Amino acid sequence: MGMNLTHKIIADHLVEGRMIPGQEIAIRIDQTLTQDATGTMAYLQFEAMGIPRVKTKLSVSYVDHNMLQTGFENADDHRFLQTFAARYGIYFSRPGNGICHQVHLERFSVPGQTLLGSDSHTPTSGGAGMLAIGAGGLDVAVAMGGGPFYLTMPKVVGVHLKGRLQPWVAAKDIILEMLRRLTVKGGVGRIFEYYGEGIQDLDVPARSTITNMGAELGATTSIFPSDERTREYLRAQGREHAWRALGPDPDAGYDEHIEIDLNALEPLIALPSSPDNVVPVSQVEGTPVAQVCVGSCTNSSYPDLMKVATALRDKTVHPNVSLTLTPGSKQVYTMIATNGALADFIRAGARVLESACGPCIGMGQAPATDAVSIRTFNRNFPGRSGTPNDKVYLTSPEVAAAAAITGVITDPRKLGAPVQVGIPERYIIDDNMIIPPSDQPESVEILRGPNIKPVPLGTPPAEDVRGEVLLKLGDNITTDHIMPAGAKVLPLRSNIPAISEYVFVRLDPTFPERAKAKGGGIVVGGANYGQGSSREHAALAPMYLGLRAVIAKSFARIHWSNLINFGILPLVFANEADYEGIAQGDLLEIVGVRAALASGAATLTVHNLSQGTEFQVRHNLTPRQAQILLDGGLLNHIKRSAVASGQ
Numbered sequence: 001m002g003m004n005l006t007h008k009i010i011a012d013h014l015v016e017g018r019m020i021p022g023q024e025i026a027i028r029i030d031q032t033l034t035q036d037a038t039g040t041m042a043y044l045q046f047e048a049m050g051i052p053r054v055k056t057k058l059s060v061s062y063v064d065h066n067m068l069q070t071g072f073e074n075a076d077d078h079r080f081l082q083t084f085a086a087r088y089g090i091y092f093s094r095p096g097n098g099i100c101h102q103v104h105l106e107r108f109s110v111p112g113q114t115l116l117g118s119d120s121h122t123p124t125s126g127g128a129g130m131l132a133i134g135a136g137g138l139d140v141a142v143a144m145g146g147g148p149f150y151l152t153m154p155k156v157v158g159v160h161l162k163g164r165l166q167p168w169v170a171a172k173d174i175i176l177e178m179l180r181r182l183t184v185k186g187g188v189g190r191i192f193e194y195y196g197e198g199i200q201d202l203d204v205p206a207r208s209t210i211t212n213m214g215a216e217l218g219a220t221t222s223i224f225p226s227d228e229r230t231r232e233y234l235r236a237q238g239r240e241h242a243w244r245a246l247g248p249d250p251d252a253g254y255d256e257h258i259e260i261d262l263n264a265l266e267p268l269i270a271l272p273s274s275p276d277n278v279v280p281v282s283q284v285e286g287t288p289v290a291q292v293c294v295g296s297c298t299n300s301s302y303p304d305l306m307k308v309a310t311a312l313r314d315k316t317v318h319p320n321v322s323l324t325l326t327p328g329s330k331q332v333y334t335m336i337a338t339n340g341a342l343a344d345f346i347r348a349g350a351r352v353l354e355s356a357c358g359p360c361i362g363m364g365q366a367p368a369t370d371a372v373s374i375r376t377f378n379r380n381f382p383g384r385s386g387t388p389n390d391k392v393y394l395t396s397p398e399v400a401a402a403a404a405i406t407g408v409i410t411d412p413r414k415l416g417a418p419v420q421v422g423i424p425e426r427y428i429i430d431d432n433m434i435i436p437p438s439d440q441p442e443s444v445e446i447l448r449g450p451n452i453k454p455v456p457l458g459t460p461p462a463e464d465v466r467g468e469v470l471l472k473l474g475d476n477i478t479t480d481h482i483m484p485a486g487a488k489v490l491p492l493r494s495n496i497p498a499i500s501e502y503v504f505v506r507l508d509p510t511f512p513e514r515a516k517a518k519g520g521g522i523v524v525g526g527a528n529y530g531q532g533s534s535r536e537h538a539a540l541a542p543m544y545l546g547l548r549a550v551i552a553k554s555f556a557r558i559h560w561s562n563l564i565n566f567g568i569l570p571l572v573f574a575n576e577a578d579y580e581g582i583a584q585g586d587l588l589e590i591v592g593v594r595a596a597l598a599s600g601a602a603t604l605t606v607h608n609l610s611q612g613t614e615f616q617v618r619h620n621l622t623p624r625q626a627q628i629l630l631d632g633g634l635l636n637h638i639k640r641s642a643v644a645s646g647q
């Protein structure tokens with residue numbers, strides 16, 4: 001049996017382990033990316049490692065999240081990031097240049113290379129045949145220092161796209177269909193590799209919509225082959241030299257199979273408040289809409305925006321609708337400004353925002369109370385827009401355009417002849433907003449504002465870990481629940497003591513105060529705990545409040561690694577039924593933690609001292625991860641290893 005593309009790229013980069021699903025492997029990382037909301041911590045951690053210059057082929061620092069400057073914090077952070085990049089050999093994409101994933105795809109993606117990014121939507125570049133993975137900032141810092149990236153070898157799922165997309169049906173509908181079938185936890189421990197005749201109709205931006213939102217499946221990543229469509233895209237980007245043909249062998253095998261018949265696919269929509277709550281648009285047609293937001297790293301490419309602009313031409317946005325536009329990059333923005341499509345948006349009444357994440361991460365444009373917001377984004381987790389009890393729906397740009405015009409959810413097939421827009425022959429290329437690293441790094445002074453506080457370190461666990469159950473939660477808890485983002489909280493990303501005051505506040509405003517009063521404690525969760533973003537703040541800030549362990553039915557990949565990196569024990573119920581026997585406020589004692597981690601024993605006993613019961617949990621850690629926890633987190637572990645090896 002031949003090899004699939006995923007296995008080929010992993011085999012090319014494998015430094016430890018074997019490609020057996022479920023086993024830990026380590027891969028070499030060619031490129032890294034960070035964004036500002038996770039970048040400051042990642043770079044502070046890189047600095048703590050004492051490495052003078054990044055060792056990757058390419059590292060890029062983007063500024064795209066923290067764009068509202070309502071105080072000094074964000075601007076200070078941007079200045080820190082710019083000076084840090086100049087000093088340590090990192091390219092700096094200035095604020096205004098665009099969303100990290102869109103810009104990276106355009107200007108830096110290289111088929112067959114590996115990319116590690118401190119943002120969960122890093123798989124966007126998988127649309128151009130990269131193995132692109134999202135991770136916590138500390139893992140990215142290690143990769144910048146030349147260290148490998150450790151991950152659990154995923155199963156590779158072959159996704160066969162059969163047939164052809166029908167008019168008004170978009171790449172977004174393919175990934176919404178995947179979410180409808182598999183749910184937000186269906187991709188955990190998996191990489192989705194797309195193939196089949198149906199991929200021929202998808203240009204690279206369309207493919208990247210799919211790989212981007214594969215993050216919502218919980219997948220490790222998603223990937224398309226590098227073929228003539230990839231070549232055409234790289235050529236239009238003036239980078240044909242980066243292209244090489246790369247795909248699965250004709251007789252490639254996959255661990256699992258999925259087939260989607262594009263002929264039968266129709267426009268889909270994710271209802272509030274989970275990306276897998278997917279139904280056909282026709283089912284909710286007529287629902288009044290108050291806001292439409294076009295943009296985000298999922299759907300803000302040139303073809304996406306041109307489709308909306310064309311639909312809006314000579315029309316006015318419905319009087320009850322506020323339409324916002326966030327172009328994905330300066331390149332896309334310049335293109336629509338040059339060809340007149342921006343004027344179509346403005347004339348129609350769109351509120352044109354800067355090229356950044358914007359409303360996707362609650363940086364402004366929170367919708368009105370009880371108002372339906374239609375977004376071309378990838379996440380509609382509760383409250384993420386900034387409005388409590390928000391009603392955010394996720395759709396393709398086509399469906400968004402239809403709603404903006406009619407004021408109600410509308411099947412775009414009713415708009416008449418479909419708008420056909422592909423990628424241009426040649427994009428407008430001008431990298432003037434990407435600053436290369438300094439050639440005199442010693443002379444660069446790193447500027448730190450008062451918002452930038454040192455990274456707190458974890459502490460090694462006691463032999464018996466005792467703590468109160470501070471919260472008992474259900475399934476699919478997101479990192480937006482654990483560590484909210486938005487305009488108020490995001491500026492504190494470089495200041496863990498300050499941001500820790502917001503841990504879990506959307507679920508329970510008393511959490512930070514209770515955690516501090518009790519000297520920390522334990523959280524109990526359901527399945528897929530910690531899904532969503534890569535933000536390590538969802539581990540770091542709880543660690544700062546004294547959280548020692550999370551006991552859950554299962555964990556999302558990135559958050560699980562982040563918990564380990566910051567010395568919080570991620571434990572799963574040996575018997576899920578034991579979840580029922582725990583109440584919030586119970587006092588738990590996990591016995592023999594150090595001994596179990598050191599000996600490799602996978603099962604630990606937990607005494608519920610309040611209920612007088614006991615149950616078993618498992619830690620699922622490799623010996624390497626167990627040692628990280630014994631040392632009180634990855635930074636401590638790196639320091640100890642350096643001391644031990646005399647470096």
Ligand code: MIC
Binds near residue numbers: 361533
């Ligand atoms: C997100 O979409 O949730 C974010 C904001 O981009 C996060 C990163 C962060 O929290 O800074 C992500 O996806 O990893």
Ligand code: SF4
Binds near residue numbers: 298
């Ligand atoms: Fe930015 Fe939204 Fe993409 Fe996250 S999902 S990187 S917030 S545009």
